Amino acid sequence: MVISTNQLKHALGxxxxxxxxxxxxxxxxGTGSDADRIIDLAPLVIEGTWNSSQPGVTGxxxxxxxxxxxxxxxxxxxxxxxxxxRGTYSTEPIVRGLSYDRVSTTLNGLRLPNGSPTRTSAPxxxxxxxxxxxIQIAKALPSLASGPxxxxxxxxxENNWSTEAIGREPTMPSAVLxxxxxxxxxxxxxxxxLAGVATPIGYRVSGxxxxxxxxxxxxxxxxxxxxxxTGGSLSLGYATxxxxxxxxxxxxxxxxxxxxxxxxxxxxxxxxLAVTANHERQGQPDGSWNFRLRxxxxxxxxxxxxxxxxxxxxxxxTDTLTRSFHADVAAITSLSNGGEVQxxxxxxxxxxxxxxxxxPVARDYIWPDTLYKQSGxxxxxxxxxxxxxxxxxxxxxxxxxxxxxEAGKSAFGKPIVSLYSKYNGAxxxxxxxxxxxxxxxxxxxxxxxxxxxxYAGFGSSGQIPPPTxxxxxxxxxxxxxxxxxxxxxxxxxxxxxxxxxxxxxKRFRLQADVYHFQIDDxxxxxxxxxxxxxxxxxxxxxxFGYRNVNAAFTGLEIQGEWQATEHIRFxxxxxxxxxxxxxxxTGFSNGDSLPELPPAEARLSAVLEGNVFSMKAWFQWxxxxxxxxxxxxxxxxxxYADSKSFALHELSLQLISSKGFSASIRVRNLFDKAFTPxxxxxxxxxxxxxxxxxxGDRIPGAGREFLxxxxxxx
Numbered sequence: 228m229v230i231s232t233n234q235l236k237h238a239l240g241x242x243x244x245x246x247x248x249x250x251x252x253x254x255x256x257g258t259g260s261d262a263d264r265i266i267d268l269a270p271l272v273i274e275g276t277w278n279s280s281q282p283g284v285t286g287x288x289x290x291x292x293x294x295x296x297x298x299x300x301x302x303x304x305x306x307x308x309x310x311x312x313r314g315t316y317s318t319e320p321i322v323r324g325l326s327y328d329r330v331s332t333t334l335n336g337l338r339l340p341n342g343s344p345t346r347t348s349a350p351x352x353x354x355x356x357x358x359x360x361x362i363q364i365a366k367a368l369p370s371l372a373s374g375p376x377x378x379x380x381x382x383x384x385e386n387n388w389s390t391e392a393i394g395r396e397p398t399m400p401s402a403v404l405x406x407x408x409x410x411x412x413x414x415x416x417x418x419x420x421l422a423g424v425a426t427p428i429g430y431r432v433s434g435x436x437x438x439x440x441x442x443x444x445x446x447x448x449x450x451x452x453x454x455x456x457t458g459g460s461l462s463l464g465y466a467t468x469x470x471x472x473x474x475x476x477x478x479x480x481x482x483x484x485x486x487x488x489x490x491x492x493x494x495x496x497x498x499x500l501a502v503t504a505n506h507e508r509q510g511q512p513d514g515s516w517n518f519r520l521r522x523x524x525x526x527x528x529x530x531x532x533x534x535x536x537x538x539x540x541x542x543x544x545t546d547t548l549t550r551s552f553h554a555d556v557a558a559i560t561s562l563s564n565g566g567e568v569q570x571x572x573x574x575x576x577x578x579x580x581x582x583x584x585x586x587p588v589a590r591d592y593i594w595p596d597t598l599y600k601q602s603g604x605x606x607x608x609x610x611x612x613x614x615x616x617x618x619x620x621x622x623x624x625x626x627x628x629x630x631x632x633e634a635g636k637s638a639f640g641k642p643i644v645s646l647y648s649k650y651n652g653a654x655x656x657x658x659x660x661x662x663x664x665x666x667x668x669x670x671x672x673x674x675x676x677x678x679x680x681x682y683a684g685f686g687s688s689g690q691i692p693p694p695t696x697x698x699x700x701x702x703x704x705x706x707x708x709x710x711x712x713x714x715x716x717x718x719x720x721x722x723x724x725x726x727x728x729x730x731x732x733k734r735f736r737l738q739a740d741v742y743h744f745q746i747d748d749x750x751x752x753x754x755x756x757x758x759x760x761x762x763x764x765x766x767x768x769x770x771f772g773y774r775n776v777n778a779a780f781t782g783l784e785i786q787g788e789w790q791a792t793e794h795i796r797f798x799x800x801x802x803x804x805x806x807x808x809x810x811x812x813t814g815f816s817n818g819d820s821l822p823e824l825p826p827a828e829a830r831l832s833a834v835l836e837g838n839v840f841s842m843k844a845w846f847q848w849x850x851x852x853x854x855x856x857x858x859x860x861x862x863x864x865x866x867y868a869d870s871k872s873f874a875l876h877e878l879s880l881q882l883i884s885s886k887g888f889s890a891s892i893r894v895r896n897l898f899d900k901a902f903t904p905x906x907x908x909x910x911x912x913x914x915x916x917x918x919x920x921x922x923g924d925r926i927p928g929a930g931r932e933f934l935x936x937x938x939x940x941x
Contacts, residue, residue, distance in 0.1 A: 302351075306784045306800045307366045308380075309825045311906045319349050321906075322366050322380030323742065324780055324804040324824045328693035329379035331369070335386060335476055335503040335521065336573075337553040338374055342499065342527025344547065344581045344594050344695065344702050345490055351382060353480045353499045353527075355418055355435040355458065360386045367725045367742055368668045368686045371605045371623040372557065374573055376666045376688035378721045378746055386431065388464030388474045390509045393429045407936045411929075412452070414439035427466045434459035438483075441918055444927035445901030451918035455483030458499075474505040482529070486915050488926055489908035491536070491703050492545060493915070497529035503553075515560065522554040535916045547581040547594065566610030569621075575601045579694055580633075593702045595643050596633040597694035602626050615674050622667040627691045631658040631698040631714070638701040639762050646700065650755055650772055651713045658698070664689025664718050678732060684725040692716040696750055696773045706866050706909050708769035709758070717775050720747040737787035748775040751808075751821075753863040778821060780806040796834045803827040822864045826856035826872075826905050842884045849877040856905045868925060870905035887940035892933060899931040 302308050302320070310318040311326060320330050332339050332350035339350035362384055365373075369381035400423035407416040418435035439454045458480030465473045482497035503523030510517075531545040555573035562568065581594035607621030634644040647655035668686025675681075699712040723744035730737045750773050759767035782804035789797045806821040832849040855872040858864070876898060881891035907926045914922045 302362075302364070302382075305364065306786050306802045307782075308364060309828075309906075311823075311908075318352060319346060320351050320380075320382060321825055322364070322382075323782055324806055324821070325379030326823070328695060329377050329690065330382065331374065331377045331379075332382045332384070333373060334384045334478060334501050334525075335505060335523065336374070336555055337501060337503050337521075337523035337525060338551055338575055338577075339501065339525055340527075340549050340551050340577050340579070340693075341695070342497070342547060342549045343494075343529050343531065344579075344699055345487070345492065345531060345545075353458070353501075354384060354460075354478065355416075355433070359384050359460070360431075367740075368670065368684050368723060370607075371621055371666060371668070371688075372569060372571055372607055374553075374555075374575065375601050375603055375625045375627070376623065376664075376690055376721075378688070378690045378719050378749075386460075386462045386474070386476050388429055388462075388466075388472055388505075390466040390470050390472050393424055393427055393464055393466035393472075398424045401940065403938065403940045405936070405938050407934065409439070409932050409934050411932045412439045412442045427468075429464040429466075431462040432459070433461075442929045442932070445896065445899050445930040446927070447930075448919045448927060449917070450920060450926060450929070451486040451488050451915040453484060453486045453917065455485070457481050457483075470508055470510045472505070472507045472509055474507075476503045476505075476523075477501070484535075486535075486917065488910050488915050488918070488920060489705055490531075491539075491911045491913040492531035492533050492543065493535055495530045495532050495534075497527070499525070499527045501525035517559045517561075519557045519559065520555075522552075524550065524552045526550050533913055536913045537916055539913050541586045543583060543585055545581060545583045545593070548579070550578045552576045562610055564611050566608065568606075568608045570606050571604070573601075573603050573605075575599070577694065589640075591638040591701060592633050592636040592643060593638065593700050594694075595631045595636055595698060595700055597698045598628075598630045598632055599694050600628045601691070617672045619670045623665070625662075625664050625666070625689070625691065627662045627664075629660045629662070629692070629694055629697055631694075631712075634658040634698070641762065643700045646711060646761070647714055649761060650711055650770060651715055655714045658714050660697070660714060662691045662718050664691060664720075668723070678730060680729045682725075682727050684723070686721075686723045688721045688723070690719040690721070692718060692750055692773075696752075704769070704771050707912055708754075708771055710752070710771045711755075713773045716750055716773060717748045719749055721745070722747075734790040735787070738785070740784045741782070743779070743781045745777070745779045747777050749778040750774075751776050751778070753860075754865075777809040778806050779809060780804060794836045796836070798832045798834065799830060801827075801829045819859045822858045822860050822867050823906075824856075826870070827854040828852065839882060842882045844883075845879075845881045847877075847879045847881075849879075851875045851877070853904070866908060867905060868909075870903060870907075873900065873902040875900060875902070889936075889938045891936045893936075895932045895934060896928070896930055901930070902928045904928055 303310055307323050309321045311321060319326050322330050327346065341349050362382065365381040369376070373381055373383060400421055403420040405418045408414060416435065416437040418433065420431065420433045422431040436457045437454065439452060441449050441452050444450055460476065460478040462476045463474065478501045480499040482494060485494040487493055501523065503521065505519070505521045507519040508517045527549045529547050533539045533543045553573070553575050555571055557569055557571035559567060559569045577599040579594045579597045583591040583593050585591065603623060603625040605621060605623040607619070609617065609619040611617050635642055637643065638646060644656055644658060647658070666688035668684060668688070670682065670684040672680060672682040695712070697712045697714050697716055699710055702710045704710045721744055723742070725740060725742045727738070727740040752771055752773055754769050755772035756770045757767040758764045758770060784802045786800040788799070791797060804824055806824055808819050808821060829852045830849060832847055835846040837844050852874050853872060855870060857869045858867045875896050877893060877895050878897055879891060879893035881889065883889040903925045910920045910922050910924045910926060912922045914920065920926065
């Protein structure tokens with residue numbers, strides 16, 4: 228009997244899933260026991276600043292970062308994390324080359340789906356970073372306890388409470404007021420936080436409001452970027468005398484008019500609400516069991532329209548509604564050697580509906596009332612092999628059902644199910660699909676001495692095709708044309724290997740990660756035909772769809788710091804990722820690179836620390852070097868154009884007083900350079916009402932801007 232490579236891979240996947248998976252998730256505290264360190268594979272953690280007199284600190288430069296603005300501003304400088312944009316404030320995170328539904332965003336375990344088929348409501352845009360305990364970014368091998376696996380990364384927003392913290396003496400309320408402004412954009416962001424403990428209750432309250440106008444590129448063009456939002460959060464924790472913690476969190480956001488230069492529609496208004504609850508038994512001795520029950524729901528709605536556009540063939544309004552529900556239960560016990568064992572079950576349900584109204588009569592179901600239900604079971608364990616080596620291992624199984632409940636409705640006058648079959652084959656008429664996936668991974672950490680740590684991880688995971696890629700129906704596509712889902716898509720199967728090391732001396736710190744992963748049945752957006760002979764468009768429009776292909780990703784991340792003197796430091800980072808399609812005969816050949824990857828980037832900073840007028844001061848210069856990048860497949864994915872390399876420079880000064888006041892000024896794009904990022908998109912054929920850009924122009928980056936921030940804690 229001959230065993231194929233794929234059979235060997237799937238057999239290995241089954242073995243790993245039944246034996247194990249490993250977690251590679253950022254530690255929420257940044258400190259902790261030796262057993263905690265094992266989950267710190269390339270950690271990216273931002274500590275919330277809701278009750279602190281000092282700003283939070285990122286691991287990139289070591290310079291305090293006040294989370295006054297959006298999460299995208301706070302995370303954009305982290306190695307391995309970048310963002311693609313529909314408009315200035317409609318952004319999608321990219322983690323190690325993967326984006327969209329391949330990056331999962333959660334709030335206290337609740338998965339938050341994108342609230343719009345145009346991806347103008349990515350979950351990361353719903354939050355201000357200052358209102359939460361921590362933001363954890365898992366770039367590789369995310370925790371299988373965090374829900375059904377995705378092929379990319381995990382962004383976990385947490386508001387954890389502990390019985391130990393609330394059980395202490397009552398504390399006076401602490402408050403933080405923040406302001407951030409960019410004069411060149413008429414941009415203002417305010418946020419306020421209040422936190423305290425009145426035993427046995429702890430509370431955190433936050434609120435924020437933002438607005439912004441257009442920005443100017445380095446060559447003097449006005450770029451449409453009007454934006455308005457208001458939101459906030461509430462977190463309550465209640466500690467009982469028998470070590471149970473009960474907590475509830477509420478997050479909300481209202482979005483006002485937002486211009487999306489790359490889309491034919493603007494966001495007229497939007498609403499987001501999420502509620503989570505957590506019941507957890509904590510602090511039991513080794514050998515005893517702790518238990519946790521979490522559940523929550525979210526709802527996101529928006530209205531998009533072209534009514535503000537100066538020229539349009541017909542008025543178009545799109546109403547969207549997305550709901551999600553999550554529940555999980557876990558049993559956790561500590562081992563005598565500092566390890567831990569965890570078993571759990573989880574359930575997720577998502578519903579999406581989007582209707583496009585063309586003129587007074589026509590209606591198109593671009594999300595035909597989709598339903599996604601998932602149930603999963605997992606087991607994880609970690610333990611110390613000896614005083615130098617630690618291991619994490621676990622496994623997970625998921626079952627899911629996906630449906631398009633209104634596939635009989637129409638898009639442009641044609642039944643949606645007939646469009647599925649026209650472009651994807653007769654099997655696409657089946658619009659209810661069941662999937663079963665198994666996942667597992669393993670991580671080994673070895674610390675031969677206190678200054679050095681080596682780690683290696685291997686895993687296999689499966690991602691179930693999201694409803695957007697299976698069932699969207701003739702959505703207006705970026706760059707023109709339309710997008711159509713494919714009900715026949717198979718789940719992705721990812722095989723991942725990560726190798727890394729951390730090395731630290733008195734004046735030098737270095738961390739390096741090399742990773743390689745192959746995704747079988749990778750779901751890739753590409754041109755699949757035109758509307759000719761199907762829909763009466765003149766000239767015919769391109770139809771983009773989704774196909775399963777094979778792809779291999781390879782990347783490198785290096786970050787570190789040289790402490791030249793007591794007061795002078797030089798942080799640096801380098802990141803690079805490439806991916807090749809491994810297919811032939813479908814419009815591309817072996818070795819073609821995926822077009823949607825960010826280019827290589829390097830950062831070098833010089834930081835001077837000292838004291839000015841009895842205040843601690845940081846002065847920082849940063850150079851950002853971005854490599855050139857070509858689109859190897861413009862016929863299949865015309866969104867991105869070849870870009871040249873460029874360099875940007877930033878200066879910042881930050882002052883922090885011992886009385887809770889801090890202020891900073893940051894000059895971005897110091898030399899007012901004109902540049903267009905590779906991932907920049909073309910302006911829609913129906914151009915925005917404001918700005919100087921014409922249809923088809925690539926959206927340029929911002930010119931010189933002054934970002935002013937103030938913070939008062941009391």
